[in-house]
Amino acid sequence: MVAVVMQVLDTTIANVALPHMRASLGASQDEINWVLTSYIVASAIATPLTGWFSDRIGRRTLLLGAVVGFTVASLLCGIAANLTQMVLYRVIQGVCGAMLVPLAQATMMDINPREKLGQSMAIFGAGIMFGPIIGPTLGGWLTETFNWRAVFLVNLPVGIIAFVMLFALMPNTVIKIRKFDFFGFGMLAVAVASLQMLLDRGQGLDWFESPEIWLYLLLSISGLWVFVIHCFTSSNPFIDMAMFKDRNFVTGLVLIFVTGITLFSGLALLPPMLQNLMGFPVIETGFLMGPRGIGTMLSMVIVGRLVGKYDPRILIIAGTLLMGYSLYMMTQFTVVMSTTPIVVSGLLQGFGMGFVFVPLNSLAFATISSKYRVEATSMFSLVRNVGQGVGISLVTTVLAQMQVINYGELAERLTLDSGPLRDFIAAGGGLQNVAGALSGMMTQQAAMLAFLDDFQLMMIVTFLSLPIVFLLRSPKNKAPPTAEERAHAMGE
Missing domain, CATH: 1.20.1250.20 (MFS general substrate transporter like domains)
Known part of the structure; x- marks a missing residue:
């Protein structure tokens, strides 16, 4: 560790x-x-x-x-x-x-x-x-x-x-x-590397307006397609596709992909929001992120003892609901608010993360043969990292696009018929004198609304993942591992 x-x-x-x-x-x-x-x-x-x-x-x-x-x-x-x-x-x-x-x-x-x-x-x-x-x-x-x-x-x-x-x-x-299997590894490397390059450089290159992004997409799809066909037809594939026959493992991959999207996108969104919009310094931003870690640590101490006593699927559902509710709380953030909602939502989200991550890791590998364990954990890590990349790219793109859209909508609704606006202009000495301040305020509010749009999107993704949990099987009735499997696992 x-x-x-x-x-x-x-x-x-x-x-x-x-x-x-x-x-x-x-x-x-x-x-x-x-x-x-x-x-x-x-x-x-x-x-x-x-x-x-x-x-x-x-x-x-x-x-x-x-x-x-x-x-x-x-x-x-x-x-x-x-x-x-x-x-x-x-x-x-x-x-x-x-x-x-x-x-x-x-x-x-x-x-x-x-x-x-x-x-x-x-x-x-x-x-x-x-x-x-x-x-x-x-x-x-x-x-x-x-x-x-x-x-x-x-x-x-x-x-x-x-x-x-x-x-x-x-x-x-x-x-x-x-x-x-050099060919299999080569095709998988092309697929994964191209996908990561697409996710990392997409926003900066305006996504599919750039030929470079189209190239990454074609390479990723082609590499993955050839890799899968090769693994099913080769006598010595780079990855043994037999491990994907395990329903818990495959369902776990889907859930950890979604968890990667929602978990790491939130971690990517909060620091710039706290620093750029709310004016918190770096150190104070770190302290405001701290309750999320505290919640995670507390929940993992608790859930580690509950996994063996209760159905892990119930724990995953409870954690998902907590994470979804915390994201709902984050959709209510405003530029001018106390730090209490930030701390409480972070604590709840961290608590929910622990209730999802621990039982999901246990269930995903509960029924798979020990001879696939290293390959399976490698695939699990890879899918989680891809989910992380997808989530960060998704929220970054939505943030940039919605900021422009929100600014346009705010500008359309800003008319001189508004009493508070007339008072603001009068207090500032005329429209020309306050034009810059008005533009700055609209930019700030448009950015805040864009963050809220991202939080809402992550909340929807979180709640939509709930039905997938029911595809997991409880491992209670699984036969104990054979002597061969235990020897393979322990190296004895």
């Missing part, structure tokens, strides 16, 4: 440091975004490789190597002299970091008996949720207190601790030699 927190934290901690990095590295606004894009694309491509490498060299060796690689890459990012070096080191960091989460999740499932699976997934979920929530705050504090290089160098002591603990405690696993 130390390794997981280090990797997940790094997905968001660098975001707030981008303006400082841009000035230091002499990059343009478009160029500096490659610091984020390179990491995301490299991580997406490397995630499906985890299962094959784990079988080929052993889970212990791979996890230790990934920790070393991620830590060294973090050091190199912290001392990078130009943008080219930074992007190269971020690619290495993304490749190594992609393997940490699925390996850690598979290991925690293997070393815990089924009755303690809920508690172990609660610990795992706490790490997954902790990083994105604390990342922007920690990154802002490190950047302001020291400089942008500190957001990478902070990984060094954490990486060393993770390596020492894993080296001392990590059990060995069985090594299974299997051929590498």
Whole structure:
């Protein structure tokens, strides 16, 4: 979990440091975004490789190597002299970091008996949720207190601790030699990388007005189509499609995709709203985001004990309803309000996240054979990350478009027949004197309405996911694992 927190934290901690990095590295606004894009694309491509490498060299060796690689890459990012070096080191960091989460999740499932699976997934979920929530705050504090290089160098002591603990405690696993399906991996890499590039660059290129975005779309669809056909027809496919026969696993993939959309889009929306519209400084914004993390931690402590006693599907439904209600509260935000609604809605949303994430992780892998565990957790991480990318791109696009639409609608309704407007103009010394102030107020209100439109969209997506929960099966009647499966899982 130390390794997981280090990797997940790094997905968001660098975001707030981008303006400082841009000035230091002499990059343009478009160029500096490659610091984020390179990491995301490299991580997406490397995630499906985890299962094959784990079988080929052993889970212990791979996890230790990934920790070393991620830590060294973090050091190199912290001392990078130009943008080219930074992007190269971020690619290495993304490749190594992609393997940490699925390996850690598979290991925690293997070393815990089924009755303690809920508690172990609660610990795992706490790490997954902790990083994105604390990342922007920690990154802002490190950047302001020291400089942008500190957001990478902070990984060094954490990486060393993770390596020492894993080296001392990590059990060995069985090594299974299997051929590498270069063609299958190549097609999947093309599909995933193209999709990530489409999501990351779409808004900046005005989406399908750009030939580049059409190219990404065609490559993504073509790569995925060829990959699926190849996996069904090849004698040695890159991913064994048999694991997709498990209904719980497939349903879990759909639900974690939706959760990725709603969870990370909210984390992407709140900081700019709090800072740009409400005028909160970076540190105070971090404190206002804190209750979401507190709610998540509290719920995971509780739900880890409830998973074994109650039907996990009921817990997922309860968490989804809480998240939906918190998003409804966020649709009532205004530019001038106290911090109480922000804190309460964040606390409820975090509480709901824990009730969704922990039982969903338990149910998704409850009925799947242990021999697919690393590949399955890799696919689970990949789908969650794709959902995250889709969610952020979706809310960013809606925010930009609705801001323009809302401004036009406000301007249409602003007439001189309005008594308050006449009073405002008179107090300001005439229409010419207050025109700039009026435009600024309308821009602010249009932006706030656009944020509310996004919150409403996320609320609808959340509630629409509820029927999918009923496709999950309870694992209570599943036969215990065979001796062969237990030996494969534990490496004994």
